[in-house]
Amino acid sequence: MSAVPVAPPRRLLDAEVDGVVVRVPEGATILDACRDQGIDTPTMCYADNLTPINACRVCVVEVEGARTLVPACSRTVEAGMKIRTDTDRVRHSRRLVMELLGSSVDTSLASSDWHRWQDEYAAAPDRFGAPTDPMEAGERDRRWAGHHHGSPDPSRAETVSQPVKVDNELYVRDYGRCVLCYKCVEACGTDAQHTFAIAVAGRGFDARISTEYAVPLDVSACVYCGNCIGVCPTGALMFSSEHDMRAAGTWDEDRQTVTNTICPYCGVGCELELHVQDNAIVKVTSPTDNDVTSGHLCIKGRFGFQYVQRRKKDRT
């Protein structure tokens, strides 16, 4: 990658956000323009290091002349566009998206921003009824498109709740927390890893992230790069170390420090962030704005830290 940008300078466009004229480079998204203006915009499926998939719809804004709301994270600004981020329609849709997600998925481990937005928009996920009980392991994986899987008890809100998938030593998949943001699929596929170990299977509410025939990871194409973990916004994909410590009640981010270093394994020079608690590495990430990694690593940088310490599985 060249350190000096070689692309020609981009043309600038004028548009209006909430009545204020903004000037952005051609190709900038509405989200970029909003951020320039300091307008706080909720997002869930968007990530700086991935192609916008615009599936969650929590970032929607009103664009004059458009019949429906448009996703700020993916829609590029056009000259003269008049954008509103503060209308009742916008606030309603954002709140409802938060409520629909919150009522169907365990979002308790989503970012602090997400929790702040839920409060700011007064989202009340429980208005749809108490959540249904977790499904049996594998039940959701067998659901067949087009075949009706109706609510046995409509006074309870159907959820994706299900047991955690633990099928390898490095990370777990807790799809009861999956908001189906597609980020892990993108990271495993064309946006980073090109391994294609996981994809979306099924349809509608029964859609889920899956390997072929829902086989365990160890017989799938997975190479344990952990890039899916790095992009997962809700803790559905999690280092086993973190998962075990949370289960044991010892996970405590307030007691953690982050040390930046360069991965020692090869000559690429990926930047690592070592998350350390009680003098032990508990997980490894990479900054998403890093030129070398864009936040993505391989199995060695991500999980090969045991030689620094021996992590006991039963650490308490």
Next chain:
Amino acid sequence: MDLHLMTARPTDEERRAVDGLLGPEPAMNDRVVRGGHETRADRTLLLPALHALHAAEGWISEGGLNYICERLTVPPAEAYGVATFYAMFSVQPQPKTVVHVCDDIACRIQGGNALVAELEALGADGDWTWTRSPCLGMCEQAPAIFAQRAGRPDVSLGEATVATVRAAVAPDSTVTCAGGVTAPQVWDPVVRAGLRLLRRLGEVDPSSIDAYRAAGGYAALRRAIDLGSEGTIREITDATLLGRGGAAFPTGVKWKAVAEQSARPHFVICNADESEPGTFKDRLVMELDPFSVVEALTIAGYATGAERGYVYIRGEYPLATERLERAVAEARVHGYLGDDVMEHGFRFDIELRRGAGAYICGEETALFNSLEGKRGEPRNKPPFPVTSGVFGKPTAINNVETLINVLPILELGAQGYSSVGTEDSTGTRLFCLSGHVERPGVYEHPHGVTLGDAIVSAGGVRGGKRLKAVLLGGAAGGFVGPDRLDARLTFEDARAGGYTLGSGVIMVFDEDTDLVDLVLRIARFFRDESCGQCVPCRVGTVRQEEALLRLVSGRTLGTRADELALLEDVADVMRDASICGLGQTAAAAVGSAISTFGLFDGSGA
């Protein structure tokens, strides 16, 4: 990409089924020279390959899927994601024959529910099984079934009873698709003479290109060639042909936009996925006048500069598929398709692609993804199909009915064509009349006919009963009451009056109909057919169904008014923030029934 396959191997039969489509497996040293773009282009064959496997075996095994992945260089997880997107594919072993029994709105009120109950009582017998199905596009012959039969041809049958089901599943079954001419107007010679789109139905042999030519076929293509591509598009534009697939977009504008794109190649697509509940017009046209579709698509290709056209046809339409396939082959033999169409030096050919049970694949961008071998998830627009359609190339996609209107436009000229209909809604329109009418079927009426007259043309409400409601435009449309019988069926009247013509559905319900039951079925439909990509629709359709079930049972969370407010909140986010038209209209019919008939206000129907 380093393709990581599963270890499962195909059986000989599975290998044969896949090779039947893809050709024999190339020798090892031929394979190494392939890669990159060339293998990625194979991905479009994924859906046909899944069909070939499923048609032979009745399910998609790990070994079979693995073999497809190897042949097409597709990661197994992705192929599994595609296979599990479609209702017609099973990834678990199942009996070789599966009967899809329609329990959707037109059928459930005319014996469909009774049939389901009888089959439930019967129990399974091991060699075959059955499942409930959304609308099978045969509402005029309700109740309908579609028998998916591995190892032998699929059949769809109307007016079905348990005996029909037994006949379809019998090991020595000889039943074939009925292929009835369910367009009652054509039986009256005087009325027939006035028809433009249906005039050949039942009269001209659908398997003979000579018969088609003798009945005036291919005059329109000849005229198009005389006019040239620009002239043809001008004629379509002057005729103000508006799309019949639901969005009413001007076809001339669409074709012109594609023709002008410098990116190559261009594609044209005939959208024959017809899955909107209550719609069966495209099926009838393809079954009984398949050459008209072939000719019209050829004209579209000529006008837009496309050398390839696709017909994406609903998977549950075996007879239409067979007839259209045959028509394409005939046209090819007679030089109406191929490298030198009508010896006029332009190249055009048509390929048929079968859907596999997914309403959403009728949405144009979902259809592109499906054609490309991906999950049928709609894309965000922009970019629009005219600049970036199938394979990322400029694409003109049109509904079957839109396309066949091109023929009378070229035969009569724009002016002659516009002599019927209204100024803004020119020409005629196909209406699918079903439900409680005396003579259900496809009817052709000039734009501007009133809803009441359209119903009268089908003999009025069956048995002299009183009319309770009409579903106009399909499940994505809305219910209207008897007070709207004077509504004129044009694009402009619909827009102004807040109703929709949608795909031409006019489903009639008599005074004894339980509207609540219909509303629940529609809510279920949208829940089952949501692709699942975006939150408003994926979760909203579930919450909508739950709230309706609570209202029906009386066990509401809070008051009834709270539940209605909740439904409206969900409806608003689905309409405003969903990616595509499915989510945007998923609450329309439900909402119209509630507001028009006061369904849950205590007084309700």
